[in-house]
């Protein structure tokens with residue numbers, strides 16, 4: 001198994017959780033209102049007029065003016081035209097350091113020429129799709145199986161959400177049981193049945209507008225790091241249909257925004273084994289980013305099913321896959337069934353496993369492997385995080401910075417650190433109001449970073465790639481410092 005991991009030292013979840021607990025008790029520190037007004041005028045209005053005009057038009061045709069949740073930005077989203085390595089360029093010709101990385105897929109940096117050339121070659125030969133088998137379906141599946149020891153077979157999907165949906169079905173068929181347990185706050189795509197306990201632990205169906213509550217009859221959540229709560233739920237489920245699977249984001253909910261104790265995953269694995277539930281690792285973010293063998297390689301865990309997304313198609317469309325042990329994967333059908341002895345899950349996708357996603361995924365994984373890209377990106381994440389921690393100290397801010405390799409967190413308001421306690425229902429409205437207020441400040445911070453040439457994920461997460469070098473990280477830190485110098489305590 002490949003043991004080159006992006007994480008050089010695992011963050012102490014207890015220490016970080018304590019800091020985040022303190023952060024959400026403090027008043028909000030954010031970009032000063034005067035500085036924000038200057039950014040809005042001198043940057044967004046004066047230097048981004050073409051983006052502004054295009055978004056104004058787009059709002060007539062696209063709800064909210066953007067198609068992608070992560071592209072939302074105050075005071076308006078910027079239109080990107082070029083992406084190369086660690087840089088992005090907008091319609092008005094402004095350049096940025098890219099710490100969003102399309103939401104995670106581009107461990108090699110944007111648009112690496114080696115992968116692009118292979119995609120163009122393929123397009124010239126056979127076009128984007130035929131609906132029939134292509135050699136790269138096999139090559140990618142083999143590469144994934146060789147890289148991730150628990151994965152004996154792989155099926156590609158259009159997205160991580162679809163692959164999670166398939167995992168639910170396979171788990172129920174393989175175990176003959178009903179219930180799915182997930183960690184509160186974790187994200188497993190936007191399908192109806194998994195739209196439960198999203199963003200904040202304890203929210204149950206509160207974020208699932210448009211989903212009838214009966215769909216959650218067999219979905220439950222437990223709080224991160226609370227093994228006792230998980231075991232209680234597993235025990236209770238024995239009397240009501242059993243547990244088909246426990247879904248885990250292995251570095252913690254929302255890509256490690258709430259970090260997990262180092263031993264947590266192993267302990268979840270032991271619990272799953274003793275209750276005969278399948279363990280599903282959602283490695284949509286961590287797969288081929290934490291290392292070629294995934295977060296499961298790092299934690300030494302062997303899940304039954306693994307969900308892939310993002311890096312598996314190298315930033316190209318069709319980024320979803322479900323891998324796992326043959327015993328479970330045999331419950332996925334290939335083609336419409338008739339007269340088979342075991343019931344299989346009918347899943348599909350006209351555009352799943354297209355030659356484009358498979359060729360891009362295959363050469364991306366080969367290149368990550370060849371160049372030790374996960375570790376390089378991780379070292380850049382370490383340097384960025386350390387630099388941010390020093391700035392936080394120098395400016396005496398209550399912010400919290402930590403990283404799991406190339407996944408870096410810069411928590412300025414701790415929005416995602418709240419949770420809902422149903423034993424105190426009168427607090428729910430307070431949590432909802434407080435998180436909304438803090439999210440607004442996070443957007444302001446995100447837009448200040450943007451005006452200083454830094455594209456972040458929603459103003460609080462930063463992905464580094466192997467396209468960065470030390471000098472670029474240091475330049476980015478100078479830009480962060482300019483923003484921090486305008487931060488002040490926000491009075492209500």
Ligand code: PMP
Nearest residue numbers: 159160161187188189282284309
């Ligand atoms: N699982 C995790 C852990 C994710 O982070 C995401 C997307 N951010 C998904 C599933 C869903 O993947 P997709 O957006 O490709 O549907």
